[in-house]
Amino acid sequence: MKAEPAPTVSRLTRELGYSHREFFRALPPALEGWEWCSDGQVVNAWRDDARVKLTLGPEGVRVIALLRLPMTRVEFAFEGLDEAGIDDFMTRFRRAFQRGGG
Helix, strand or coil: CCCCCCCCEEEEEEEECCCHHHHHHHHHHHCCCCEEEEECCEEEEEECCEEEEEEEEEEEEEEECCEEEEEEEEEEEEECCCHHHHHHHHHHHHHHHCCCCC
């Protein structure tokens, strides 16, 4: 019996200016059209043959002078998505997590 080749997994890491609580509040629009579930600091999303796993690092704080901002590192692992699919996913994700400012 011939073993199937392991699926190709692409990984990205981003630092977001969000606490874990804020992250999960902003997440649903980013995953619109995907089935997903969360188990603590890991989010698994799937659609057709595509899979995305988001792993949250520990909450941190970015200090700028007297300003203290929440910070969370997120690792994205993509399976079954080509480069264009990853770009589309990340564009939607960035839009969902974009904060207004002035």
